[in-house]
Amino acid sequence: DTGVSQDPRHKITKRGQNVTFRCDPISEHNRLYWYRQTLGQGPEFLTYFQNEAQLEKSRLLSDRFSAERPKGSFSTLEIQRTEQGDSAMYLCASSARQANTEAFFGQGTRLTVV
Amino acid sequence: AQKVTQAQTEISVVEKEDVTLDCVYETRDTTYYLFWYKQPPSGELVFLIRRNSFDEQNEISGRYSWNFQKSTSSFNFTITASQVVDSAVYFCALSEAPGVSGSRLTFGEGTQLTVNP
Numbered sequence: 001d002t003g004v005s006q007d008p009r010h011k012i013t014k015r016g017q018n019v020t021f022r023c024d025p026i027s028e029h030n031r032l033y034w035y036r037q038t039l040g041q042g043p044e045f046l047t048y049f050q051n052e053a054q055l056e057k058s059r060l061l062s063d064r065f066s067a068e069r070p071k072g073s074f075s076t077l078e079i080q081r082t083e084q085g086d087s088a089m090y091l092c093a094s095s096a097r098q099a100n101t102e103a104f105f106g107q108g109t110r111l112t113v114v
Numbered sequence: 115a116q117k118v119t120q121a122q123t124e125i126s127v128v129e130k131e132d133v134t135l136d137c138v139y140e141t142r143d144t145t146y147y148l149f150w151y152k153q154p155p156s157g158e159l160v161f162l163i164r165r166n167s168f169d170e171q172n173e174i175s176g177r178y179s180w181n182f183q184k185s186t187s188s189f190n191f192t193i194t195a196s197q198v199v200d201s202a203v204y205f206c207a208l209s210e211a212p213g214v215s216g217s218r219l220t221f222g223e224g225t226q227l228t229v230n231p
Contacts, residue, residue, distance in 0.1 A: 031217070042221030043219070056218070093159075
């Protein structure tokens with residue numbers, strides 16, 4: 001399977017714990033995006049990488065959130081001191097170098113904070 | 115600011131009926147791109163179509179067709195002869211011209227389509 005891969009698919013954590021999610025984009029894609037989707041809503045943009053550079057962060061991305069993309073390959077999204085409001089589906093997407101080509105999404109990581 | 119509105123939260127039809135999903139968008143950009151994605155219960159967003167703001171030609175792909183009308187800022191999606199496998203949440207999305215944010219998408223809230231046998 002050469003699509004976007006996310007790990008884990010599901011994560012249950014206690015409030016206050018740190019969690020980290022991983023995204024492996026399609027190998028030739030240099031653009032990588034993180035989105036958050038809550039129940040009954042559309043995905044909301046969190047952050048964007050072009051190669052290893054994080055070029056934009058949404059206001060949704062509080063100080064407790066950090067994302068990296070070392071060497072421009074896979075990416076990680078870490079949430080520190082999780083809160084119940086962080087419960088959501090976290091989606092990763094990648095797209096090719098050309099502007100405004102379609103983004104391909106992974107199956108997401110569903111986070112539940114208890 | 116960009117905004118996408120999908121006024122229909124849920125639609126329920128019987129198999130073989132035609133169904134149209136509405137999408138209205140707002141943007142100040144003259145160059146922009148519109149998308150439709152399908153999200154089945156598995157959760158993965160599946161790309162369906164991309165249109166740029168300069169191409170108002172309608173498009174048909176099998177049972178799917180799209181009607182882009184710049185004058186009304188709408189990009190509606192019609193499924194002809196719906197099937198049970200079409201049941202999913204459908205999202206309309208908008209991206210602005212490429213810039214520092216790459217091609218980030220602004221999504222509508224989605225329309226849950228249920229096709230009953």
